[in-house]
Amino acid sequence: MNFLMLTTLDVLGRRNNREHHVIAAARQRFDQVTVVFRKRGAADRRFGAMMTTDRMAEIKGNVTYIGINPLLNPPDGAVRARTQSEDKNGGHLRRAVGHAMDSAAILRDKMTIRALHDAGLSVTDSAPLVTMALGPWAARAAERLRSSGHIGPYVYVDRDYEPGFMTSPLRRAWAMAQERRAVRQADLTLCIGRRLAGRFENIRGSTIKLSPTGVDSGSIPQRSRKTPCAKLLFVGEVAPYSGIEEAIAALPAIATHQADAVLRVIGPVQDGYRAYLEHLADVAGVRDRIFIMGSRDRSEVFQELDQAGIGLAVFQPHPLRIHAAPLKVLEYMAAGLPVLALEGSEAGDIVTGAGIGLVCACTQAGIMDGVLRLLGDSAGYIAFSLAGPPAAAARDWAKVMRDEFALIDSLYQNGRGTG
Structure with a gap:
């Protein structure tokens, strides 16, 4: 046939x-x-x-x-x-x-x-x-x-x-x-x-x-996180619905509790929108904590996954995003990266169902609270990291x-x- x-x-x-x-x-x-x-x-x-x-x-x-x-x-x-x-x-x-x-x-x-x-x-x-x-x-x-x-x-x-x-x-x-x-x-x-x-x-x-x-779980380097880390990572298309603006707004408050807090963003982005996000970071006083890298080779994405502390999938509650099963969530999972996802979404369902992180609203307060809850619970953070790779293998x-x-x-x- x-x-x-x-x-x-x-x-x-x-x-x-x-x-x-x-x-x-x-x-x-x-x-x-x-x-x-x-x-x-x-x-x-x-x-x-x-x-x-x-x-x-x-x-x-x-x-x-x-x-x-x-x-x-x-x-x-x-x-x-x-x-x-x-x-x-x-x-x-x-x-x-x-x-x-x-x-x-x-x-x-x-x-x-x-x-x-x-x-x-x-x-x-x-x-x-x-x-x-x-x-x-x-x-x-x-x-x-x-x-x-x-x-x-x-x-x-x-x-x-x-x-x-x-x-x-x-x-x-x-x-x-x-x-x-x-x-x-x-x-x-x-x-x-x-x-x-x-x-x-x-x-x-x-x-x-x-x-x-x-997800190609075997191609992604896996690492069990032993200590909570405030290096936030977003992988995917960078657009007004992606929740990056809300994450930038939340970063100053996160940084008051976690001095090493940074936000790294990797994925395609239009030049005008990149400039707008950098302007928001300037206004918020966190320009030195924001890194918008644009598209990168897969090897660089894997390196970012390995070095990050929390994977972000907290996007605005648009119907397109609510129904999506984002590859970023599965790649975070495969890398052993605890995840913060949008509550009431397919991504959030994956995260809670697999026990790999927490969910929150796509707001400044929601992201701040979600990140600090992840970082403030060492045992939970480690458990989320350990649960990721086997859950990803089940969805290879x-x-x-x-x-x-x-x-x-x-x-x-x-x-x-x-x-």
Whole structure:
């Protein structure tokens, strides 16, 4: 049998996403793997280019990558740059334009569905296929392929709260409807977290299973912390929702109790927002305690994980973040780093369920109190550190993929055909 993946993630332009681990597992299980994905819009992609479509193919061993550039595919991040202000001041007209662009992006979603479907047609006439669609637009493409008889059952992977990426109410409603349709139509739905899965409990006839986010636990250096340490670390995208502003505000009070308190931030950040965070640190009088490092190689991330004392995953309670199972939490866990996460979120559920840290509100007072509680309880701090690596091993990608493909095998072996 062969394997077909449909996804909106640029798998050749990104790394260490769920898709990459599915591909690695699939290439060991199937004769041929085909990945149809949407390419990111190039930074210099102008309006004229957005009115055209193109397709590329690249073969690596038994994996064929087909990248599609649908109509109306704007430069990567162009809409978000217009809907998020780099600071709290001004930008109302700019954001209004961005919201209008986001509403119009429904057309882009539809063009994406069509392009994924059309590219999928080129590979569905070979051997029987196991088909996986990641995200609602890919699921709509798979639904069309099944309706036309080109594939049999397909698996929908719900790996994000898709409406959380949208700013316009119209497109959010559209995304919610597409997610529910994907769950209703798919032969099997795999949700990466319990909060995502809980949204679809009332959809009759659906088959929903949990397949959590994993981590390469063996690749991350593990260290048991024997003494509480006030070196705070945030790993991930640095954006207004990330909780960095609140952590900066909390740092002066933390430093009055812990003289060595610092905050190190590693991950992609726009220049304007970096400048804004540094300004906040200046105003708070903690500029010498804040280090915003931007993107770094994985080796440097591992070094930061090893040297830190507390991993932060306390972001603003936006629906997108509440439903996410952040890789940062799992990497903190694998490194033996006690974690402070947002209460009432999937990340917080992971932290409390695994016994690797505490939860708090994303406020100056919440973060201050959470950090000081972690540092003030040596026995608890050490226990959180010791619990991390075995909890991460239980969520290693190899195990997650074995369990996931066992569910998929059951779908295709229970008399439901393969197309």
